Amino acid sequence: MQTLAVFYFSGTGNTRYIAQLLCEKLASRYKAELYDVAEAGDLTNAIKKCDLALVAFPIYGSAPPIPMRKFVHRYAGLWKGKRVAIAETQYFFSGDGAATIGRTLKKYGADIVGAEHFNMPNNLADCKAFPIKNGGELKKAVARAEKRADAFARRILRGKKKKRGFSLPSHAVGYLCQRKFWWKCEAEKRNKLKINAARCVGCGKCVKQCPVQNLVKKDGKAAPLGGCVLCYRCVNLCPMKAITLVGSEPPREQYRGIPKQ
Numbered sequence: 321m322q323t324l325a326v327f328y329f330s331g332t333g334n335t336r337y338i339a340q341l342l343c344e345k346l347a348s349r350y351k352a353e354l355y356d357v358a359e360a361g362d363l364t365n366a367i368k369k370c371d372l373a374l375v376a377f378p379i380y381g382s383a384p385p386i387p388m389r390k391f392v393h394r395y396a397g398l399w400k401g402k403r404v405a406i407a408e409t410q411y412f413f414s415g416d417g418a419a420t421i422g423r424t425l426k427k428y429g430a431d432i433v434g435a436e437h438f439n440m441p442n443n444l445a446d447c448k449a450f451p452i453k454n455g456g457e458l459k460k461a462v463a464r465a466e467k468r469a470d471a472f473a474r475r476i477l478r479g480k481k482k483k484r485g486f487s488l489p490s491h492a493v494g495y496l497c498q499r500k501f502w503w504k505c506e507a508e509k510r511n512k513l514k515i516n517a518a519r520c521v522g523c524g525k526c527v528k529q530c531p532v533q534n535l536v537k538k539d540g541k542a543a544p545l546g547g548c549v550l551c552y553r554c555v556n557l558c559p560m561k562a563i564t565l566v567g568s569e570p571p572r573e574q575y576r577g578i579p580k581q
């Protein structure tokens with residue numbers, strides 16, 4: 321049995337769900353170990369000893385999340401010759417989502433054995449333009465992604481190196497339609513998490529669940545520190561709908577994530 325190390329970041333569970341699904345589908349050959357890159361400590365040994373690494377992350381404005389970028393750069397010296405598969409999750413479009421991290425890994429010498437995009441439910445709950453799907457509609461979207469996961473895993477097992485998002489047109493579209501503008505938005509919003517003090521009841525749920533410890537309790541209310549990674553976990557979790565980030569109004573509906581089986 322070979323070892324599969326899954327390195328993932330997931331704000332609201334979609335990417336973790338796909339990562340776990342891929343582990344099951346690759347189980348005939350690989351024994352999997354999962355690592356949340358925002359929470360795990362030193363991952364040197366995990367990278368060194370694995371036969372295959374799966375890197376999984378959600379896309380934000382056709383760019384990978386900050387914790388995933390930091391993870392790939394931090395272990396720059398370990399990717400040389402490493403077999404890496406990439407799974408990127410998105411609501412509907414990224415252009416070259418998987419390749420954003422794939423290009424960096426390649427630069428560090430990784431052998432990219434496959435890359436795929438998985439359309440999953442939207443979690444950007446405070447933007448009216450992108451509706452939130454929970455319940456039955458969510459199930460349909462996830463079912464399509466599950467089929468894609470099945471095909472992706474089969475390709476990896478057969479050694480077929482199809483790499484979604486790696487073509488020049490995908491690169492151009494990802495950059496010109498989104499990433500070019502995204503960097504400014506990301507930099508601006510990092511310290512613009514808005515917590516409505518009148519709504520916040522100080523339950524501490526967001527403080528406990530923030531993957532990068534960007535929230536603290538101050539005078540009985542939640543308060544951001546300025547290092548938000550835009551994952552939307554707190555926006556979707558807050559029982560009082562008190563948190564807003566990219567949008568200007570609190571979410572009408574929050575993304576509840578994929579129900580546990």
Ligand SMILES: Cc1cc2nc3c(=O)[nH]c(=O)nc-3n(C[C@H](O)[C@H](O)[C@H](O)COP(=O)(O)O)c2cc1C
Binds near residue numbers: 382410550
């Ligand atoms: C700040 C932010 C930006 C996003 N940008 C995009 C995007 O450019 N294209 C897209 O299709 N989905 C976008 N999404 C949707 C997420 O990528 C998608 O819902 C993803 O599956 C969430 O994964 P997670 O539950 O593992 O965090 C964005 C979500 C957030 C929070």
